Amino acid sequence: MxxxxxxxxxxxxxxxxxxxxxxxxxxxxFMPCGTRGTVxxxxxxxxxxxxxxxxxxxxxxxxxxxxxxxxxxxGGLHDFMKWNGxxxxxxxxxxxxxxxxxxxxxxxxxxxxxxxRSHLDGSKHFFTPxxxxxxxxxxxxxIMMVLDECAPYPCTKDYAKEAMGRxxxxxxxxxxYFQKSIGAGRDLPKIFGIIQGSTYKDxxxxxxxFITSLPFDxxxxxxxSVGEEKEETYKVIDWLSPILNKKSKIKNKxxxxxxxxxxxxxxGTPEDILEAVERGVDMFDCVLPTRLARHGxxxxxxxxxxxxxxxxxxxxxxxxAKYKDDKKVIMPGCQCYACKNGFSRGYIxxxxxxxxxxxxxxxxxxxxxxxxxxxxxIRENIEKGAFSTFKKQFLKNxxx
Amino acid sequence: MxxxxxxxxxxxxxxxxxxxxxxxxxxxxFMPCGTRGTVxxxxxxxxxxxxxxxxxxxxxxxxxxxxxxxxxxxGGLHDFMKWNGxxxxxxxxxxxxxxxxxxxxxxxxxxxxxxxRSHLDGSKHFFTPxxxxxxxxxxxxxIMMVLDECAPYPCTKDYAKEAMGRxxxxxxxxxxYFQKSIGAGRDLPKIFGIIQGSTYKDxxxxxxxFITSLPFDxxxxxxxSVGEEKEETYKVIDWLSPILNKKSKIKNKxxxxxxxxxxxxxxGTPEDILEAVERGVDMFDCVLPTRLARHGxxxxxxxxxxxxxxxxxxxxxxxxAKYKDDKKVIMPGCQCYACKNGFSRGYIxxxxxxxxxxxxxxxxxxxxxxxxxxxxxIRENIEKGAFSTFKKQFLKNxxx
Numbered sequence: 001m002x003x004x005x006x007x008x009x010x011x012x013x014x015x016x017x018x019x020x021x022x023x024x025x026x027x028x029x030f031m032p033c034g035t036r037g038t039v040x041x042x043x044x045x046x047x048x049x050x051x052x053x054x055x056x057x058x059x060x061x062x063x064x065x066x067x068x069x070x071x072x073x074x075g076g077l078h079d080f081m082k083w084n085g086x087x088x089x090x091x092x093x094x095x096x097x098x099x100x101x102x103x104x105x106x107x108x109x110x111x112x113x114x115x116x117r118s119h120l121d122g123s124k125h126f127f128t129p130x131x132x133x134x135x136x137x138x139x140x141x142x143i144m145m146v147l148d149e150c151a152p153y154p155c156t157k158d159y160a161k162e163a164m165g166r167x168x169x170x171x172x173x174x175x176x177y178f179q180k181s182i183g184a185g186r187d188l189p190k191i192f193g194i195i196q197g198s199t200y201k202d203x204x205x206x207x208x209x210f211i212t213s214l215p216f217d218x219x220x221x222x223x224x225s226v227g228e229e230k231e232e233t234y235k236v237i238d239w240l241s242p243i244l245n246k247k248s249k250i251k252n253k254x255x256x257x258x259x260x261x262x263x264x265x266x267x268g269t270p271e272d273i274l275e276a277v278e279r280g281v282d283m284f285d286c287v288l289p290t291r292l293a294r295h296g297x298x299x300x301x302x303x304x305x306x307x308x309x310x311x312x313x314x315x316x317x318x319x320x321a322k323y324k325d326d327k328k329v330i331m332p333g334c335q336c337y338a339c340k341n342g343f344s345r346g347y348i349x350x351x352x353x354x355x356x357x358x359x360x361x362x363x364x365x366x367x368x369x370x371x372x373x374x375x376x377x378i379r380e381n382i383e384k385g386a387f388s389t390f391k392k393q394f395l396k397n398x399x400x
Numbered sequence: 401m402x403x404x405x406x407x408x409x410x411x412x413x414x415x416x417x418x419x420x421x422x423x424x425x426x427x428x429x430f431m432p433c434g435t436r437g438t439v440x441x442x443x444x445x446x447x448x449x450x451x452x453x454x455x456x457x458x459x460x461x462x463x464x465x466x467x468x469x470x471x472x473x474x475g476g477l478h479d480f481m482k483w484n485g486x487x488x489x490x491x492x493x494x495x496x497x498x499x500x501x502x503x504x505x506x507x508x509x510x511x512x513x514x515x516x517r518s519h520l521d522g523s524k525h526f527f528t529p530x531x532x533x534x535x536x537x538x539x540x541x542x543i544m545m546v547l548d549e550c551a552p553y554p555c556t557k558d559y560a561k562e563a564m565g566r567x568x569x570x571x572x573x574x575x576x577y578f579q580k581s582i583g584a585g586r587d588l589p590k591i592f593g594i595i596q597g598s599t600y601k602d603x604x605x606x607x608x609x610f611i612t613s614l615p616f617d618x619x620x621x622x623x624x625s626v627g628e629e630k631e632e633t634y635k636v637i638d639w640l641s642p643i644l645n646k647k648s649k650i651k652n653k654x655x656x657x658x659x660x661x662x663x664x665x666x667x668g669t670p671e672d673i674l675e676a677v678e679r680g681v682d683m684f685d686c687v688l689p690t691r692l693a694r695h696g697x698x699x700x701x702x703x704x705x706x707x708x709x710x711x712x713x714x715x716x717x718x719x720x721a722k723y724k725d726d727k728k729v730i731m732p733g734c735q736c737y738a739c740k741n742g743f744s745r746g747y748i749x750x751x752x753x754x755x756x757x758x759x760x761x762x763x764x765x766x767x768x769x770x771x772x773x774x775x776x777x778i779r780e781n782i783e784k785g786a787f788s789t790f791k792k793q794f795l796k797n798x799x800x
Contacts, residue, residue, distance in 0.1 A: 036750075036751075036754045036756060037747070037750060037751070037756075038751060038756050038758045040756065040757060040758075041757040041758065041761075042758065043737075043741075043758065043761070044741075045741070065750065065753065065754065066724065066746070066750045066753075070724070070725065070746075073725060073727075074727060074744065074746060074747065080744075080746075080747050080750075081747065082741055082742055082743055082747075324466065324470070325470060325473060327473075327474060337443075341443075341444075341445070341482055342482055343482060344474060344480075346466070346470075346474060346480075347437070347474065347480055347481065347482075350436075350437060350465065350466045351436075351437070351438060353465065354436045354465065356436055356437075356438050356440065357440060357441040357757055357760065357761070358438045358440075358441065358442065358443065360757065361441075361443070361757070
């Protein structure tokens, strides 16, 4: 189901294609977050026009409202939201832990799962590895994620080890239940395992060995971007990189899995993506493009010689008064809907100030285009063997 | 500039074409409100796809923020918001009076204009007939409205008469200043006069006679839909209808105005529009389609035999829990973006509940399509001499 098309000679960057029931995905790929059954502000048509290949759906939110069974009644998440491309769903575990943060009594971690209260109405719920698979099946997910425990940051080694133990035990239960209840095959949903182990090298390595030993269709790196420094994230990927690259190429006779994509969960920024692709990561998801857009922030970058490098950094807040009279588009030369149609920074500033929805629509389309365009340039450059040069050039003009 | 193409035999309904610098408008026409330089939630492309012929821009809001001079700096409102079709701007007077309501001390009506305080920062401003023309010229309006005093409802006859007197004096000053500073001609902006007189027949008739005696390019009926009963609105139009129809056909040798469109300001609902078209009105504007949409309300109506007449009325609130599991589109058979693409009432209910912007986008597109489609059916039916039958059929299945 995952085929490596080309490997970069200088780095671990690779070009691949991941087959799913709803279509093929060219990797490295960025998955916008369709948290509550919509990528905030956009229509599915706009996502297709942007070149979005796959969306992420949030199991926790959709389970809470409108409910996974209700969505099943609509023919699944694809039919519900009218997105006919692939969808990856998370397990909901991350939200259980992060929304319960600081209210420890509301989240009870047990050997067979996690008990928590709804952030909406306080009702009690219990997620087990099996239950989150059932929920994701109701949603009609193309790629399911296993239930894991994403330990907080910072975290003692003892706790990290304990959480990792549970994550491994849940991973085994997950794959067992998945195979029993869903099976394996080209036209069936896929399931990805998740590596944990916090910022401890030996734990991360142990987790990588364990998770890759199970017949998952893909391997995810969890628990990064939870508050640690960027360098720490890169270090974690560096530790895992050799193991993952080796393991991902191992032919597994029993399950016929030739190679498996590596998915770095919750990442990220353009610079993080470039660093991670270099280290062998194939898949990314992040709320950043849409969240920044909602706050009026947009990414800009000198593309070729089309305009001069910004002196003020690559992320500007259009809410800033200095853009009030700015007649330029967000990023001259950019082919996003907002820039292509000539909407000025000054106009978008005005819309954002007035809380007019069109403002956030335009910044969202721009940021999504920016990150998807980056992915497409990454793929082009791996294809022509120029990834390292491209990365260097991009980062040279990148200061956030 | 306004040509009557066909007159209905049974009623005063008429088909016309109004020429402006930014294109021709087929009447009867509905103008969506682009209050702050955007028709809420939509892009100009979406408006074009909907068949919008002309937008209304609010002078008061745009004067306050970002400022008419700032907009002029962007090349005018058309360039600022990237709408290349015609734009009608109001005078700002209506907002001055309605936003100052209940705070009488903040609005001081004088013989030469009106003094008021900004609803944003309390700063003091003074609008005169001349100043609002200058502002509208800065905005680059295709059709300007004169400053008038829209008396509140209910209103004593004495006050109505006093306000009408000022409105008339301002109308004279307006046309004088307009001709001096802008002139008259095919490629120049047009200016419309406004009839006032509250709910008093003799005042309305006097106002109609006075305003139509001035060389305006169009005649507006102001001060309706300010709180009175529907029947009262229809009565006002009935009083004016004979005068307007007669006057609108008079050839004015001096200014070459052959006939003038009648614009009923701030109206309205589908039923109001049908009643007014029957009485000879050509132009309408109203925030209703977009405002209802923001509150989750959508219009539905049996179109031909494509689906059964709704039993629950023609305006439904998709926020109502009973639509949670509704798999139907808003209005089966409807060709709006939301219905055509199969977004279910249940999905839109979910989006609205979660405050997801896509929800309001879809209800807005539906309501705008509904009203624009009604206008297009009205024009078709006047064309084929079937307006009365169409109106009867539509209203038979219409209960709000």
